[in-house]
Amino acid sequence: MKIFVVNCGSSSLKYQLINMVDESVLAKGLVERIGIDGSTLKHVPTGKESVTLNEVIANHSVGIKMVLDILTDSNHGVIESLEEIAAIGHRVVHGGEKFADSVLIGLDVLKNIELCSVMAPLHNPANLLGIEACEKLMPSTPQVAVFDTAFHQTMPKQAYLYGLPYELYEKYALRRYGFHGTSHKYVAQRAANIMDEHMTNLRIITCHLGNGASIAAVKYGKCIDTSMGYTPLEGLVMGTRSGEIDPAIIPFLMEKEKLDAKEIDEYLNKKSGILGISGLSSDFRDVEQAAEEGNERAQLAIDIFAYKVKKYIGGYVAAMGGVDAIVFTAGLGENSAFMRDKICNGLEYLGTRIDKERNMVRGKEQEISVKRAPVKIFVIPTNEELVIARDTANVCKELIKF
Numbered sequence: 001m002k003i004f005v006v007n008c009g010s011s012s013l014k015y016q017l018i019n020m021v022d023e024s025v026l027a028k029g030l031v032e033r034i035g036i037d038g039s040t041l042k043h044v045p046t047g048k049e050s051v052t053l054n055e056v057i058a059n060h061s062v063g064i065k066m067v068l069d070i071l072t073d074s075n076h077g078v079i080e081s082l083e084e085i086a087a088i089g090h091r092v093v094h095g096g097e098k099f100a101d102s103v104l105i106g107l108d109v110l111k112n113i114e115l116c117s118v119m120a121p122l123h124n125p126a127n128l129l130g131i132e133a134c135e136k137l138m139p140s141t142p143q144v145a146v147f148d149t150a151f152h153q154t155m156p157k158q159a160y161l162y163g164l165p166y167e168l169y170e171k172y173a174l175r176r177y178g179f180h181g182t183s184h185k186y187v188a189q190r191a192a193n194i195m196d197e198h199m200t201n202l203r204i205i206t207c208h209l210g211n212g213a214s215i216a217a218v219k220y221g222k223c224i225d226t227s228m229g230y231t232p233l234e235g236l237v238m239g240t241r242s243g244e245i246d247p248a249i250i251p252f253l254m255e256k257e258k259l260d261a262k263e264i265d266e267y268l269n270k271k272s273g274i275l276g277i278s279g280l281s282s283d284f285r286d287v288e289q290a291a292e293e294g295n296e297r298a299q300l301a302i303d304i305f306a307y308k309v310k311k312y313i314g315g316y317v318a319a320m321g322g323v324d325a326i327v328f329t330a331g332l333g334e335n336s337a338f339m340r341d342k343i344c345n346g347l348e349y350l351g352t353r354i355d356k357e358r359n360m361v362r363g364k365e366q367e368i369s370v371k372r373a374p375v376k377i378f379v380i381p382t383n384e385e386l387v388i389a390r391d392t393a394n395v396c397k398e399l400i401k402f
Helices: 060-071 107-118 124-137 150-154 166-172 181-194 249-256 261-270 273-278 284-292 296-320 330-335 337-344 384-395
Strands: 002-008 013-019 024-032 040-045 051-054 085-092 143-147 203-209 213-219 222-226 325-329 376-379
Touching: 002 060, 002 124, 002 384, 013 060, 013 384, 024 060, 040 060, 051 060, 060 124, 085 124, 085 384, 107 124, 124 143, 143 384, 150 181, 150 222, 181 203, 181 213, 181 222, 181 325, 181 376, 181 384, 203 296, 203 330, 213 296, 222 296, 249 261, 273 284, 273 296, 284 296, 284 337, 296 337, 325 330, 330 337, 337 376
Parallel strands: 002 085, 085 143, 203 325, 325 376
Antiparallel strands: 002 013, 013 024, 024 040, 040 051, 203 213, 213 222
């Protein structure tokens, strides 16, 4: 059984075709600059040369059709016909309180995804475009929505409610939702597998650290807390996002800097974080390099980020009554031995510390804690596409033959 995994952005489209027999990737690719000059499709078939097409891609329907055409192309394709695709799995960023798990897409699901767009205006509308494009081109193929927020729906009320009048939660569903759920779910499951344990026996802290970053507390198989909130702005200091700040700063800045609501939102989402503190870049590689060369603000940005991560880890240890494993994933988490060491330096009281040699790993699955440490530390590359494919196959198992 082959699953087509689609991740649509406002002007981009990432995809993979996965053979669920052995969970191998048959092809993957990226469509960029949809509806913009200079649009391209980069297609990477397994076992064949990659190909880049530079064509006008007016909308997501055109982009999806190009992808489906190249998947069945005699030279660059990996399947003979679209009938080999058993189902389509879509990443959908926000499912609100409507969806605690992945679901088969129908009219009611589409309506509810659209209703959740108010909470993810940059993402959900683009996700819907991908779903509609696939429906138009492959109307008889079942489609599944896999939500970034679903894994966090097991949080208890004391973790997800804000200190606002309860009526606002009832009226506007203002609460913590959390994001990167498919990533947190995947790496927590992998950590349990590596430890030869079931997730229901473990307390795991998963650190998804990239330009966008979040941490989750996974207690006995369920997420009980996570750092991102109503939107992906809350929590850690990130590449360009402020993370958590005193809310009183917002009206103060609006008054002093003469900013309206849209401008303050852009200020906090796109001009703050590591970029704002360092004054250099949102890319941690650039900031680390500058810090090595003696740039004090770059060093300060690194220190603040590591401190915030460490503080969240400590808080989640308290919330879970202990911890059995800490996992690093995503761009920074998987590739920066320096940052992992800086974050874990001082966590010895938990019964763990990093092994310097084991920690010198980039993008590979490995335990990096010292031998026989009671609390394990892992680097586990995330694989959100595989989670989407697995969930899609599971939802559709009664509709399609394995």
